[in-house]
Amino acid sequence: MRTADLVVIGGGPAGMAAALSAYEQGIKDIVIIERAETLGGILNQCIHTGFGLHFFKEELSGPEYAARFADFVKKTDIKVSLNTMVLDVQPLKEGGGVITSVSKQEGITDIKAKAIVLAMGCRERPRGAINIAGSRPSGVFTAGAAQKFVNIDGKIPGKEVVILGSGDIGLIMARRMTFEGAKVKLVCELMPYSSGLTRNIVQCLDDFNIPLRFNCTAIEVRGKDRVEGVVVANVDEKTKKPLMDTAEFIKCDTLLLSVGLLPENELSRKTGIEFDRMTSGAVVSQSRETSLAGIFACGNVLHVHDLVDNVTAESQIAGRGAADFIKNSGKKHNYIAAKGMNGVRYIVPQRIDKDCGEDVKLYFRVSDVFKGKSIKVSSGDKVLATHKKPKLTPGEMENVVLKADMIKGISNDIVVEVG
Amino acid sequence: MNYDVAIVGAGITGTMIAYKLAKYNLNIVLLDKGNDVAVGTTKANSAIVHAGFDAKPNTMKCKMNVAGAKAMGGICEELHVPYKQNGSLVVAFSNDELPHLQELFERGKKNGVDGLKIVSKDELLKLEPNINPEATGALFATTGAIVCPYELCVATAENAVINGVVFRRNFEVKSLVAEGDIFSISSATETLRAKIVINAAGLYADRIAAMIGDNSFTITPRRGEYILLDKNASGLVRHTVFQCPTKMGKGVLITPTVDNNILVGPTAEDITDKSDVSTTISGLDAVVSKAKKSVPNLPTRDTITSFAGLRAHCDKDDFVISFSQANKNLINVAGIESPGLASSPAIADEIVQLLGGVVNLQLKRNYKTGRKNPVRFREMDNEQRKKIISQNSAYGQVICRCELVTEGEIIDAIKSPVGAVDLDGVKRRTRAGMGRCQSGFCGSKVMEILARELGVPIEDITKDGGNSNILIKAGA
Numbered sequence: 001m002r003t004a005d006l007v008v009i010g011g012g013p014a015g016m017a018a019a020l021s022a023y024e025q026g027i028k029d030i031v032i033i034e035r036a037e038t039l040g041g042i043l044n045q046c047i048h049t050g051f052g053l054h055f056f057k058e059e060l061s062g063p064e065y066a067a068r069f070a071d072f073v074k075k076t077d078i079k080v081s082l083n084t085m086v087l088d089v090q091p092l093k094e095g096g097g098v099i100t101s102v103s104k105q106e107g108i109t110d111i112k113a114k115a116i117v118l119a120m121g122c123r124e125r126p127r128g129a130i131n132i133a134g135s136r137p138s139g140v141f142t143a144g145a146a147q148k149f150v151n152i153d154g155k156i157p158g159k160e161v162v163i164l165g166s167g168d169i170g171l172i173m174a175r176r177m178t179f180e181g182a183k184v185k186l187v188c189e190l191m192p193y194s195s196g197l198t199r200n201i202v203q204c205l206d207d208f209n210i211p212l213r214f215n216c217t218a219i220e221v222r223g224k225d226r227v228e229g230v231v232v233a234n235v236d237e238k239t240k241k242p243l244m245d246t247a248e249f250i251k252c253d254t255l256l257l258s259v260g261l262l263p264e265n266e267l268s269r270k271t272g273i274e275f276d277r278m279t280s281g282a283v284v285s286q287s288r289e290t291s292l293a294g295i296f297a298c299g300n301v302l303h304v305h306d307l308v309d310n311v312t313a314e315s316q317i318a319g320r321g322a323a324d325f326i327k328n329s330g331k332k333h334n335y336i337a338a339k340g341m342n343g344v345r346y347i348v349p350q351r352i353d354k355d356c357g358e359d360v361k362l363y364f365r366v367s368d369v370f371k372g373k374s375i376k377v378s379s380g381d382k383v384l385a386t387h388k389k390p391k392l393t394p395g396e397m398e399n400v401v402l403k404a405d406m407i408k409g410i411s412n413d414i415v416v417e418v419g
Numbered sequence: 420m421n422y423d424v425a426i427v428g429a430g431i432t433g434t435m436i437a438y439k440l441a442k443y444n445l446n447i448v449l450l451d452k453g454n455d456v457a458v459g460t461t462k463a464n465s466a467i468v469h470a471g472f473d474a475k476p477n478t479m480k481c482k483m484n485v486a487g488a489k490a491m492g493g494i495c496e497e498l499h500v501p502y503k504q505n506g507s508l509v510v511a512f513s514n515d516e517l518p519h520l521q522e523l524f525e526r527g528k529k530n531g532v533d534g535l536k537i538v539s540k541d542e543l544l545k546l547e548p549n550i551n552p553e554a555t556g557a558l559f560a561t562t563g564a565i566v567c568p569y570e571l572c573v574a575t576a577e578n579a580v581i582n583g584v585v586f587r588r589n590f591e592v593k594s595l596v597a598e599g600d601i602f603s604i605s606s607a608t609e610t611l612r613a614k615i616v617i618n619a620a621g622l623y624a625d626r627i628a629a630m631i632g633d634n635s636f637t638i639t640p641r642r643g644e645y646i647l648l649d650k651n652a653s654g655l656v657r658h659t660v661f662q663c664p665t666k667m668g669k670g671v672l673i674t675p676t677v678d679n680n681i682l683v684g685p686t687a688e689d690i691t692d693k694s695d696v697s698t699t700i701s702g703l704d705a706v707v708s709k710a711k712k713s714v715p716n717l718p719t720r721d722t723i724t725s726f727a728g729l730r731a732h733c734d735k736d737d738f739v740i741s742f743s744q745a746n747k748n749l750i751n752v753a754g755i756e757s758p759g760l761a762s763s764p765a766i767a768d769e770i771v772q773l774l775g776g777v778v779n780l781q782l783k784r785n786y787k788t789g790r791k792n793p794v795r796f797r798e799m800d801n802e803q804r805k806k807i808i809s810q811n812s813a814y815g816q817v818i819c820r821c822e823l824v825t826e827g828e829i830i831d832a833i834k835s836p837v838g839a840v841d842l843d844g845v846k847r848r849t850r851a852g853m854g855r856c857q858s859g860f861c862g863s864k865v866m867e868i869l870a871r872e873l874g875v876p877i878e879d880i881t882k883d884g885g886n887s888n889i890l891i892k893a894g895a
Contacts, residue, residue, distance in 0.1 A: 035817070085817040100801065104815035107808040108801045126857035128724030131646070135697040136726065138882035138889050142859045149863060149890065155877065156891040219700060225887035242700075266821075 002111045004079075005029040005326050007099050009086050009267070010119035012041020013308050014299025014315040016069040018117040021319025023076050027326055030078045031111060033101055035085045039073065040066030041121055042144070043308065045151045048172055050199070054309035065308060081106070089116065091271045095294030095329050114329070115294040115322040118268055118282070119315065122300040124169075125260035127221075132164075134220035139227030143169040143258040147176065156180055158254025162230045163187045164218045166194035166201070167395070168306065170258025175204035177256075184208075185250055188216040188232050190240060190259075193369050195395035197306060217242065221255060230255050261304045271295065278346035279303040285335065286349045286360045287321030288314065294325050303348050303363070306397050310363065314348075336379075336413055340364055343418030344375075345394070352407060352414065360402045364416055366392045375400055376419035380412030392418065422448045422585075423778070425604055425613035427592055427627055429453075430461040431572045431763045432755050433619035438575035439767040441582035443780045448611060449576065449584055450604070452591035452623075454884025455844045456837055457572035459621045461760075462847060463696065463728025464643075465685065466568050466676055467659055469758040470507055470560035472527025472535060473669060479738040483762035483769065485531050490764040491566065498574035499792040500567060501677035507563025507659040508538075508547065510713060511555045519663045520558045527560065534561035547656055549714050563659055567677050568760050569847045573837055577790045580836040582783065587611075588840070589884065592620075595630040597746050615778065616749045617770060621731045622693045624739075624753035633745035636753060640693050640729040643685025644702035649721040649855050653679040660713050669757060671709035673717070678850065683710045683717065685728070696727045723855050730756035738762070740769050750774070793848070794831060797823035818868070819861040821854020829865060833872045840873065842866065843883040862889075 005027050008015045011034030019030050038044065043051070046062030053059055056068070073080065084103040091097040096114045103109070124142035141149075141157055147169065149155045159182050163170045166189040174184045187205060192214050194201055205212050213232070219242045220231040234246040263281045274283040274291035281302040282290040288298050298318035299311045325331075335351040345367040352360055362377075370392040377385040377400055384406050392398065400416065424440060426433045429451035437449045453459070468491045474481035495502035511517050520537055527535045536559050543550060543557045580586055595616065596603045604611045620627045625638040648655070659674035674682050684706045703725055711717050733739055733754025743749040750773055752766060759766075774780065794807060796814060807827070808815040814827035832839045832848035839845040842852065845865050852858030852865065866889060870877040881887040 035820070083816065085820065087823075102804065102808070102815055102817060104808070104812040107815055108805045123856050124859050126723075126855075126859050128647075128857045129722060129855075131703060131722055131725050133698045133700045133703055133725075135695075138887040145859050145862060153863065153877075156893070157889070159891055220697075222697075224694070225881075225883075225885040 001098070002109060004031045004111050004113045006031070006115045006117065006322050007111055007113040008032045008117040008119055009089070009099065010034065010041065010121055010299070010301070011036075011039040011080060012119065012121050012299065013043055013066060013069060013311050014121065014301070015041070015117065015119035016073055017312045017315035018119055018296070018298055018319035018322065019078050020069065020072050020076070021316040022323040023078055025320055025323030027323045028077070032073070032078060032080045033084050033086055033099070034080065034082050037082055039070040039080060045148050047151050051308050054307065055312050086267060089267055089271050091292045091295060095325065097271070097295065114326045115296065117318055117322055118290070118295065118297040118301050119299050120264045120267065120301045122261040122263045122304055124257070125262055127257055130259055132218055132221055134222055135224065137221065137223035137226050139223065139253050140221060140255045140257070143173045143256045146256050147173055150176055150180060156182070158182060160185060160252040161254045161256060162218065162232070162250055162252045163256045163258060165189065165258030166196050166212060167258045167260070168196040168200050170256065171196045171200040171204040173256055173258070174210050175208060178208050178210070182254070184210050185252055186232065187212045188218060189214050190217045190235060191215070192237060193393060197396060218255060219247065222249070227253050227255055261300065263301045263304065265301060268297070268301070276346060276350055279348060283350045284348065285333065286352045286356055287324065288318035288349065289321055289325065294322070294329060296322050303346065306395070310397065314363070336410060338362060338414040338416065341415055341417045343367055343370060344416045347416055352402070354407060354410070356407065357404055359404050360407060361399050362402060362416060363397055363399045365394055365397055366418060367394060369393045370418050374419050375416060377402065377414065377416050379410040379414050382410065384410070384414070386419070420446070421601055422446045422611065422613035424448070424615045424617060424774070425450060425602065425611060426617045426619055427604070428619035428621050428624070429456040429572070429576060429586065430459045430619065430621050431457070431568055431760055432621070432752055432766060433617070434572045434576040434579065435763040435767040436617055436619060436752070436770050437579035437584045439771050440774070441579040441584050442782055442786050444783055447579070447584045448613065449579065449586045450590040450592065451588060454588055454841055454881070455839070456576045456586070457569040457847060458883065460728050460731060461572050462569045463726055464568055464760060465672060465674065465682065465757070466565055466760070467507070467674065468502070468564035468566050468761040470527065470535070470563040471530050471532045471758070471761070472523050472558070472560055473664060474530060474758060476526060476529050479740055480758060480762070481530050483738060483765040484758040486765035486768070487762040488562065488564070491564065491761065494764055495566060495571065497789050498571070498578060499790065500571045500574045502564060502566045503677050504562060504564040505658055505675060507560040507661060508543065509558040509661045509663060510543065510550065511557065511663060512551060512553055512712060514555055516663050517556055520556060523558050532560065532562065535559070547658060547660065549655055549716065550660070551713060551715050565659060565674060565677050566760070573848055574790055576837045577835060578788070581787055581790060586837055592627060592630070595627065597631060597748070600748065602748065614748060615774065617752060618749060619752045621755065622729055624731065624751065628743060628745070628751055628753070631743065631745045631749060633743045633749070633751070635744060636739050636751070637734045638753065639732045639734070640690050640695070641732040641756065642688045642690050642695070642727050642729050644698045644706055644725065644727045645682060645684030646703060646706055646719070646722050646725040648681035648683065648718065649723050650679045652681045652718050652721045655681050655714060655718065662709070662713060671706060673710055673713050683707070689732070693729065696729060698725050698727045702727070724857060732756050738766070740766060742773065747777070791835070794828050796825045796828060818864045819849070819851035819854060821856050821860070822850040824849045824851040824861070826868060829868050830872060833869065841881045841883050842869070842889070845869065
């Protein structure tokens with residue numbers, strides 16, 4: 001059987017950064033397995049700018065950011081298998097596992113790897129999962145699928161658009177469709193606030209006079225062959241049930257859905273790694289190692305990010321972690337748990353090795369909008385840190401740094417909460 | 420050329436008839452107003468091969484159901500169609516409902532159904548651990564089965580076409596005129612001629628009959644809404660779980676599908692629009708609340724899609740399978756609602772019988788059984804996969820990742836004797852787009868393959884024919 005030191009599943013920004021970081025740590029036999037024709041992942045279709053503000057201190061488009069990393073990868077002897085789909089991951093007791101993949105050129109291939117990085121990204125929640133009633137004509141797309149048609153294929157999915165969901169993809173597509181001559185009539189958002197970045201609300205909706213309605217959702221699709229319109233209604237803020245006396249028919253030929261991203265863990269679930277219900281991703285340590293030895297996760301497959309710069313930073317951690325594992329796999333860990341409470345919905349990483357000897361950045365999201373509050377980090381009775389945060393919103397991932405010497409001294413679980 | 424037989428309607432009724440008649444030396448044309456076979460009720464039903472205990476004795480429904488169900492397994496094996504005899508349970512939820520089970524048991528025996536037994540609450544909970552603990556007992560029909568209805572429709576149509584039947588899509592019959600012993604069957608643009616017309620037009624069977632002055636029956640669309648759960652929910656129930664039937668039908672059921680999804684539904688609501696297959700908020704809510712009576716912790720969070728189908732309910736309350744009083748050369752095959760799918764093999768045999776009385780049926784000498792066994796990559800082991808990829812590398816390119824469908828399978832679906840010409844056609848034949856992401860990932864790739872194989876611009880690719888284009892034409 002073919003072998004490798006490290007197999008990285010996914011050649012998007014997460015996979016590339018993890019592979020490069022492992023390579024820099026001296027790991028030489030690395031394979032990135034990517035199902036598309038090129039590296040870059042979802043960035044290839046994100047032609048808007050705003051990528052790399054932190055990492056490169058430049059404002060790049062998605063393809064530019066991806067290309068930088070693809071160029072770095074090209075300069076190494078990291079092997080890249082394109083057009084290759086991973087079918088199965090069989091974990092091994094000693095760590096890592098056997099990866100089975102399929103491609104036209106190679107047929108079925110098995111690779112035994114000392115360590116594996118899961119970097120499969122996420123997929124979009126479709127219409128069926130939220131069960132919008134009505135007919136099932138053509139013209140209903142998830143925002144990302146529509147984005148692929150416009151940005152990669154140069155095709156127009158529709159002319160009169162209603163968008164459900166004010167997450168970043170919905171906002172970006174509102175502007176994108178407008179640029180291509182479509183009329184975006186309305187963006188409906190179920191919650192009383194947007195889950196997208198503030199700068200996108202301004203630059204995609206406000207700048208184009210596209211109305212945004214909160215506490216509003218699509219309740220019915222109408223149209224025989226093609227969408228002819230959508231019925232929208234306001235919802236009760238608490239129950240989220242539609243208030244039928246507010247129902248309004250909006251004529252359109254296209255409904256774009258930006259109703260949630262789901263980490264694509266179908267492969268991961270088969271391995272038996274432990275999952276975090278709140279993130280829909282793996283439970284990981286500070287090195288991004290999952291509950292199975294030598295299997296790491298990073299990027300959107302671990303938890304949905306807003307900034308690719310954070311994906312890169314996290315994936316570099318995972319790459320270093322994988323390299324470390326390959327070099328000394330027998331290492332014992334002394335874990336304490338990190339949990340979110342009182343307004344903090346989840347934390348990644350979910351556990352920290354007390355003996356890691358390094359600073360650990362805890363990433364988290366809040367469950368609601370909070371203004372003028374603080375983030376409190378504590379362990380048992382000991383308050384480790386308090387940070388004032390003028391605005392906290394579910395749509396923007398936050399982080400707080402735990403210093404190395406702070407970590408060494410604690411014995412209870414770490415709790416991060418809004419205070 | 421004058422056809423011997425024209426079959427109007429390529430749902431399961433029409434294609435099964437075509438399949439049976441194709442054994443004989445007849446020139447047959449199979450027509451459908453849709454873009455494909457199976458686009459009416461056949462693609463939107465419970466997919467159950469009913470055992471036959473529910474049908475009223477001495478009705479056509481009963482006779483056809485029991486005979487059809489017995490033949491179904493053999494036909495599916497010949498045509499490589501997924502079929503599973505998983506058994507059915509009719510569950511009683513109170514002691515008041517127990518006599519009902521007994522009634523169905525007696526009726527079943529009278530109808531000639533084997534393998535029936537009444538099971539106690541304890542036995543029921545062993546068979547189905549997730550059943551409502553308030554259940555008091557059940558009728559267990561071991562011969563109840565599930566099948567893939569649209570795949571059966573495609574398969575029967577394929578065998579028919581292999582054996583010389585001509586299939587015409589997008590042929591909506593606008594007029595039917597008898598000129599002596601020959602019918603002129605006209606669409607908006609074309610006229611065909613046939614000696615015998617078989618009216619298997621489903622929801623529109625009464626309209627076809629009316630064209631020759633036969634107003635002996637009416638078809639009312641009776642809508643049923645369903646939700647489909649992710650394969651993750653597989654194992655929730657193993658048998659097809661019914662509740663006690665009501666006046667409107669068999670009630671809301673929960674069943675595994677042959678592909679290991681869980682199907683929940685249907686409701687039963689008479690509507691007026693024969694083309695309205697929309698779901699409704701109240702209908703979908705009703706599916707869930709009624710189904711929870713059977714399985715209280717129904718994992719609705721695992722919903723991947725919902726849909727509605729229309730039963731062709733006849734005012735005669737039974738199948739109408741007979742020569743029309745208005746013209747001895749037209750056979751009505753109407754009102755084929757439940758148990759229509761289970762009955763389809765027997766209905767087709769009945770047509771052969773009826774036709775044999777008026778036409779000289781001679782078996783074809785070069786008749787071919789079966790059809791090419793479709794490649795199902797997801798069901799193969801790695802050795803089998805290696806083999807087909809080495810024969811054709813297109814099987815190495817995964818297009819639908821949720822259902823593990825390869826490019827080779829999609830090309831096969833397009834090139835087969837009754838090929839797919841739109842996204843839904845590819846979906847029904849390969850399952851590409853039926854998974855949890857609902858074609859979010861594979862949709863554009865399937866469109867590219869369709870455009871390439873059919874030699875048309877990608878803007879011409881539709882979801883299911885008509886004006887259901889996915890993309891807008893440039894300059895439009």
